[in-house]
Structures are given as structure tokens and as C-alpha cells.
Amino acid sequence: MPDPQTDTATQKSQGLEEAFDLFIEASKALEAQQAVLQGQLNELSSQLIAANSRLSSLLNSLPAGVILAEHDQLIDFNPAAAHFIPELTKGMPWKIPGTWKSSNSPGDHLRRQDDKQQTTQIYEVKAGITGAAGEHSRQLADKQQILQILEVKTGARSVIQIQDISSAIANRAEEERMSRLTAMGKMSAGIAHQLRTPLSTALLYASHLADQNITDDQKQLFADRLRKQLISLEKLASNMLLFLKQRPQQTTPVAVHELLEEACQAAQGLSQERNIELKLSLECPHTLVNVEKHSIISAFVAILENAIQVSEPGQLVEISCHDQPNQTEIIIEDYGPGIAENMMDTIFEPFSSGRVTGNGLGLSIARSNIESHRGQILVSNRPNGGARFTISLPSLTEL
Known part of the structure; x- marks a missing residue:
């Protein structure tokens, strides 16, 4: 087994x-x-x-500089970034140098090189959003460099891009200048018409003053009328020069409420004369914009005067402002007849006016001034009657 x-x-x-x-x-x-x-x-x-x-x-x-940072410390960067910012070193904290000056848009800064260098350059650095360098004159185009900085964050890591957009900005400025000159060429007939009427009237009053048979009271009357016509001619000439004006040269941070209050004060004489109340409502009391102050105020005044002129005695013109991401929005509304449909597309063009006494340059200048600060102006009719002008301007950090 x-x-x-x-x-x-x-x-x-x-x-x-x-x-x-x-x-x-x-x-x-x-x-x-x-x-x-x-x-x-x-x-x-x-x-x-x-x-x-x-x-x-x-x-x-790449001609654009690229910087890699982690926890706000520089990890790496390409040669172009070192060219734009020579002081870059690995391990250093990423921040905008304190010597750079704020420009006229959120995150924009200016840096001037040492005057001893052969070429003085102005650096404009823009962090976060894109846009044009509105405050630089075309004459300085060969002495400035405009840099655009865009930072993208993913958790603790940041990728920063630096790009030279000087040529693009210079080309855009030149296109805008040529556009204005073209517009002036198209306006020739309108200019002749605008000048002819007050000039003819002024010549008529001047001939009356030369008449030996009129009384002193009549001479005073004709002298006053002649003065008014000459003031009208001077204002027209000034407005045409403003329309052709280059970009703003000197900008400073100004509170939005200060600009609107001064604009309302400037328009108060006309509003009182026509018995129109200006109602100012501010929802952005601490917002700053970097602008050429008198240029923006003149734009606001032109819009306010237009609103007052079309309003009936006893009506309101309402002005309000609201904060938006990276910009402030100013709204000017009236209760007048609104804007005719056939004028909606041409209201900002020179000599486009629906009023007999208007020369049609005020709103053109307003748009030019606002757009030169990288802003935008839009117009629409209110649902219940009247016109609404909406102005957007790049805003700075609130106080």
C-alpha cells in the first residue's frame, strides 16, 4: 500500500x-x-x-520678457526680462520698484533712466490690463519705451509677462492724429459756415460803430454785440484747437467726486439761467483716476451743457458714478426729448448739432478728451425719455 x-x-x-x-x-x-x-x-x-x-x-x-515666481519669489526668467529689468536675480521677491511713478491707468508706472545716459527713456509699465499710453506726446516717441506687464497667478505660482508695445502705441497715436487731420479736412465746409455767420455779423456791428450819426447808447449797444460775436469766434477757434489737441501731457491722481463737483460748478451758471437742477449722486467717494484734470472737467462740462440746453425749465440733470472692476463709470442723464435716431450715429462727429445755436464741437471734444485717457463714452436714450451719456475711465486703487 x-x-x-x-x-x-x-x-x-x-x-x-x-x-x-x-x-x-x-x-x-x-x-x-x-x-x-x-x-x-x-x-x-x-x-x-x-x-x-x-x-x-x-x-x-522671445522679445517679451517672461518671469516665473513662486510664493512671490523669482524662480527663473528669460534674457528679455533681464533686459527690461536688469536688477532681476533669482530668489529675489517680485515687486514693482518703488522708484517707478504711477501713470494714468490701474497698475501703470513710469520709470525714467539716469539723465547721464545717452538716451533718456520713459518706461511705462502696465500691470493687469492692456491699453494705450495716452499721456505721452508723439514728440517723445523716440525717447520712451512702453512696457506692458501681465501677471497670471495659479495658486502660489505666478507667470509674469513683460512686452514692449512702444511701436504699437506710437502707431496708434499717429493713426489718431491722422484721423483728426482727416476729420478737419472733411470739416472745411462746416468751418467756413460756422465762421461766416458770426464774422458777417461782427463786420455789420463794426460798420455801425463807424457811423457818425448814431448815438452813444447805440454805439454801446453795437459794441456789446460786436464783443459777443468776437467771443463766439474766439470760442469756436479754441474748440477747433482743442479738437486737434494731442494726448494729455501731465496727469495726476484726482478723486472722481472732485472732478464732478468742479464740472457741476462750472455748469451752474447755465443751469441757474435755465432753471435746471443739477443732482449729483456719488457712489464712489474715494475712487481716484489719473487724468489731466482740466481736460476731463471740460469733457464733463460739455456733456452737462448739452444736457442743460435740451432740458425744459424745472427739469433735472442727474449725475452719478459707480465703481466697476478697474474702472469708474459716470452717468449723466437728462429728461429732455432724447436724441433723434438719425443723429445717434453722428452725435460725436464735429459740427453735428441738433440745436440752431450749437456749433457741434462740444461733444466731439468731450469724446476726444475721454478717449485720450483710455476711457470710453457711450450715448443712449432713456426708456422714459431723455438722453443718457455713460463715461468709463480707468480707476486707481481706492484710498
């Missing part, structure tokens, strides 16, 4: 051998898979190295 213990041992031995064989086969399969994975890993590593090399070459050849 077979020994049961021997059979059991034999079965166990065979089971171990089979398990060992399976282990060997599994190990070989794993080794094969590991070899395939290692090959794929090596291939991916090679591709990653090649991609990093291409990316590095691309970043190093």
Missing part, C-alpha cells in the same frame, strides 16, 4: 514547483512590462528634454 504521508509530500512538492514556475513566469512578464515601461519612460524623458530645450530656446528668443 502506498504511504499516505509520502503522497502528501509529493503533492506539496509538485504544488510548490508549479507555484514557483508561475512565479518565474509572472516575474518574466513583469520584467518584460518593466522593460517596455522603461523604454516608454526613456522615450518620454527624451521627448521632455527636447521639448524643454525647444521651450527654452523659444523663451530665450
Whole structure:
């Protein structure tokens, strides 16, 4: 009889051998898979190295500067970034240098190089949003560099891009200048018409003054009328020069409420004469805008005077402002007849006026002044009657 213990041992031995064989086969399969994975890993590593090399070459050849920061500490940057900001070093904290001066838009800054250098350059740096360098004159285009900085944050990591947009801004300024000159060419007939009437009237009053037969009272009357016509001519000439004026030269941070209050004071004489109440409502008492003060105030006054002129005695002209992301919105509304549909598309064009006594330059100048500060002006009719002018200007951080 077979020994049961021997059979059991034999079965166990065979089971171990089979398990060992399976282990060997599994190990070989794993080794094969590991070899395939290692090959794929090596291939991916090679591709990653090649991609990093291409990316590095691309970043190093870019005219735009690229900075990588983590927890606000500089990790790396390309040569263009070092060219724009020579003081950059790895490990330093990323911040806008304190020597740079604020410009006329949120995050904008100016930096002037040492006057001892051969070429004095003005650097305008814009963080967060894009836009034109409105306050620089075309004559300084060859002495300035305009840099645009855009920062994108992903958690603790930031990617900062610096781009030189000087040529684009200079081209845009030149296009705007040529557009104004073209507009003046188209306005020639309108200018002649605008000048002819007050000039003819002034000549008539001047001829009366030369008449020896009129009384002193009549001479005084004609002298006053002549003075008014000459003032009208002088105002027209000034308005045409304002229309052709270049971008604002000197901007300063000004509170929005201060601009609106001064504009209302300037228009108060006309509003009282016509019995129109100016109602000012401020929802942005601490908002600042970087502007050429008198230029923006004159734009507001032109819109206010237009609203007052079309209003009936006893009506209101309402002025309000509201904070929006990176900008402030000013709304001027009247309760007059509104804007005719055939004038809606031309209301800001020179000599486009629905009033007999208007010369049609006020709103053109207002738009020019606002847009030169990288702002925007829109017009619409209110649902219940009257016109609404909406002005948007880039705003600075609130106090």
C-alpha cells in the first residue's frame, strides 16, 4: 500500500514547483512590462528634454520678457526680462520698484533712466490690463519705451509677462492724429459756415460803430454785440484747437467726486439761467483716476451743457458714478426729448448739432478728451425719455 504521508509530500512538492514556475513566469512578464515601461519612460524623458530645450530656446528668443515666481519669489526668467529689468536675480521677491511713478491707468508706472545716459527713456509699465499710453506726446516717441506687464497667478505660482508695445502705441497715436487731420479736412465746409455767420455779423456791428450819426447808447449797444460775436469766434477757434489737441501731457491722481463737483460748478451758471437742477449722486467717494484734470472737467462740462440746453425749465440733470472692476463709470442723464435716431450715429462727429445755436464741437471734444485717457463714452436714450451719456475711465486703487 502506498504511504499516505509520502503522497502528501509529493503533492506539496509538485504544488510548490508549479507555484514557483508561475512565479518565474509572472516575474518574466513583469520584467518584460518593466522593460517596455522603461523604454516608454526613456522615450518620454527624451521627448521632455527636447521639448524643454525647444521651450527654452523659444523663451530665450522671445522679445517679451517672461518671469516665473513662486510664493512671490523669482524662480527663473528669460534674457528679455533681464533686459527690461536688469536688477532681476533669482530668489529675489517680485515687486514693482518703488522708484517707478504711477501713470494714468490701474497698475501703470513710469520709470525714467539716469539723465547721464545717452538716451533718456520713459518706461511705462502696465500691470493687469492692456491699453494705450495716452499721456505721452508723439514728440517723445523716440525717447520712451512702453512696457506692458501681465501677471497670471495659479495658486502660489505666478507667470509674469513683460512686452514692449512702444511701436504699437506710437502707431496708434499717429493713426489718431491722422484721423483728426482727416476729420478737419472733411470739416472745411462746416468751418467756413460756422465762421461766416458770426464774422458777417461782427463786420455789420463794426460798420455801425463807424457811423457818425448814431448815438452813444447805440454805439454801446453795437459794441456789446460786436464783443459777443468776437467771443463766439474766439470760442469756436479754441474748440477747433482743442479738437486737434494731442494726448494729455501731465496727469495726476484726482478723486472722481472732485472732478464732478468742479464740472457741476462750472455748469451752474447755465443751469441757474435755465432753471435746471443739477443732482449729483456719488457712489464712489474715494475712487481716484489719473487724468489731466482740466481736460476731463471740460469733457464733463460739455456733456452737462448739452444736457442743460435740451432740458425744459424745472427739469433735472442727474449725475452719478459707480465703481466697476478697474474702472469708474459716470452717468449723466437728462429728461429732455432724447436724441433723434438719425443723429445717434453722428452725435460725436464735429459740427453735428441738433440745436440752431450749437456749433457741434462740444461733444466731439468731450469724446476726444475721454478717449485720450483710455476711457470710453457711450450715448443712449432713456426708456422714459431723455438722453443718457455713460463715461468709463480707468480707476486707481481706492484710498
